[in-house]
Structure formats: C-alpha cells, structure tokens
Amino acid sequence: MTTVYWSTFTHPMFQNDPLFIAATKKGLCRITWPSETFDTLKTWVEKRIPDTILVEDDEYLAPYILQLKEYLNGERKEFDVPLDFRGTTFQTSVWRQLTNIPYGQIRSYSEIADALGNPKAVRAVGTANGANPVPIITPCHRVIGKNAALTGFRGGLQTKEKLLQLEGFHDYSKQGHARFQF
Incomplete structure (x- = not known):
C-alpha cells in the first residue's frame, strides 16, 4: 500500500481559497487549483496511484508548502523539491x-x-x-x-x-x- 500525504495551502493570490497538495515518499505528486476540491485530489490519487491511503500530514508537506509560498511571495525563482510524476x-x-x-x-x-x-x-x-x-x-x-x-x-x-x-x-x-x- 502506498501512502499519499496531503495538506492544504492558502495564499492571497488565490483569494485564500485552498490548494490541496499531495506527496508520496518519492516526492510531490499533485497540487490542485483553488477551483478544485478535495474530491478532485482524492479521485486523481485513486486513478493514478492504486492501493493508496490518503493521510493528512501538514508537517510532511511543510517543505513543499514553504517553497510554494516563497515563490508566490516573490522570494523564490527555482524549486528544488523532488517530484513524483504520475502519467504516461x-x-x-x-x-x-x-x-x-x-x-x-x-x-x-x-x-x-x-x-x-x-x-x-x-x-x-x-x-x-x-x-x-x-x-x-x-x-x-x-x-x-x-x-x-x-x-x-x-x-x-x-x-x-x-x-x-x-x-x-x-x-x-x-x-x-x-x-x-x-
């Protein structure tokens, strides 16, 4: 079974609407847009990463959220977090x-x-x-x-x-x- 950790992130650029952010042990695998819901994330995970358990874990996602926040605040130009692409x-x-x-x-x-x-x-x-x-x-x-x-x-x-x-x-x-x- 694969664990997918998730958390939420808000920022004024998105009128403080939540973005859902998810990562596996390999890296960041999903960021939703403010117009997308938690169900969007859940459905995507079920389709792309079978046999998964979703676990809310703000601490695990903190490094990803920090870099996203720094970028949106104009303080970061490059990301160095690991990515876990799930696609063709x-x-x-x-x-x-x-x-x-x-x-x-x-x-x-x-x-x-x-x-x-x-x-x-x-x-x-x-x-x-x-x-x-x-x-x-x-x-x-x-x-x-x-x-x-x-x-x-x-x-x-x-x-x-x-x-x-x-x-x-x-x-x-x-x-x-x-x-x-x-």
Missing part, C-alpha cells in the same frame, strides 16, 4: 521539459514539441500541459501560444496571467484565447 511516458516527458523553462521566460507548445523531437505533437503537448499534476512548481503557466496568446489554462487565464506577471513577463497577448492556438 509522453506526459512525463512534457512535464520534465516544463521544469527546464527558466523563471520569467516562456516557451510555445510547438517549441516544447520540437524539444521532444516530435514537432507534430503540438496538440498532444497542449493536452499533456493541461494534465500537469504539479502546476506552478512544474511551470505549465510558462507555455503560451507561438503568437504570444495566453491559450487555455486549467487554473484559469487570470491565474496564468498573474503567475507570468509575478515572474516579470508581460510580453503576451490577451487576445486569441482560441482553443487550438498553440
């Missing part, structure tokens, strides 16, 4: 590429596909990006359309914009949020 081989390759995007910089979906050696996988990259289980720390918000448009974002386009602004990146367009402008 392709998804995890996309998520690893996301961790290589430096603070304050962006990449397009097509640039991520090119970096993976599969330039035709632009839409698949978008889908994997949207399924990122560890947002913020695995910076899916740093991926925008190649026309500089803020494309769809599971956490909400306003959140994506806030995170980019926090990092000092403002060279994007609020126009063109069409579903497939990668």
Whole structure:
C-alpha cells in the first residue's frame, strides 16, 4: 500500500481559497487549483496511484508548502523539491521539459514539441500541459501560444496571467484565447 500525504495551502493570490497538495515518499505528486476540491485530489490519487491511503500530514508537506509560498511571495525563482510524476511516458516527458523553462521566460507548445523531437505533437503537448499534476512548481503557466496568446489554462487565464506577471513577463497577448492556438 502506498501512502499519499496531503495538506492544504492558502495564499492571497488565490483569494485564500485552498490548494490541496499531495506527496508520496518519492516526492510531490499533485497540487490542485483553488477551483478544485478535495474530491478532485482524492479521485486523481485513486486513478493514478492504486492501493493508496490518503493521510493528512501538514508537517510532511511543510517543505513543499514553504517553497510554494516563497515563490508566490516573490522570494523564490527555482524549486528544488523532488517530484513524483504520475502519467504516461509522453506526459512525463512534457512535464520534465516544463521544469527546464527558466523563471520569467516562456516557451510555445510547438517549441516544447520540437524539444521532444516530435514537432507534430503540438496538440498532444497542449493536452499533456493541461494534465500537469504539479502546476506552478512544474511551470505549465510558462507555455503560451507561438503568437504570444495566453491559450487555455486549467487554473484559469487570470491565474496564468498573474503567475507570468509575478515572474516579470508581460510580453503576451490577451487576445486569441482560441482553443487550438498553440
């Protein structure tokens, strides 16, 4: 049986709505958005990590929460917590590429596909990006359309914009949020 430890985190950037944060012994495996509930976390864990017990443990999650808080307060630019990605081989390759995007910089979906050696996988990259289980720390918000448009974002386009602004990146367009402008 695998134990998944979880806790909640609130921050003014998210109007103090809770984010649920979960980790295994291997590392951080899930962060929910404020619009997602504990049931979202529970369902994800049941699907991705079978034979699991969920244990609330604020102390175990404290190092992860500290780094998230430091980032959102503008005090941290890089994360060094271990990650436990749970997804397909392709998804995890996309998520690893996301961790290589430096603070304050962006990449397009097509640039991520090119970096993976599969330039035709632009839409698949978008889908994997949207399924990122560890947002913020695995910076899916740093991926925008190649026309500089803020494309769809599971956490909400306003959140994506806030995170980019926090990092000092403002060279994007609020126009063109069409579903497939990668």
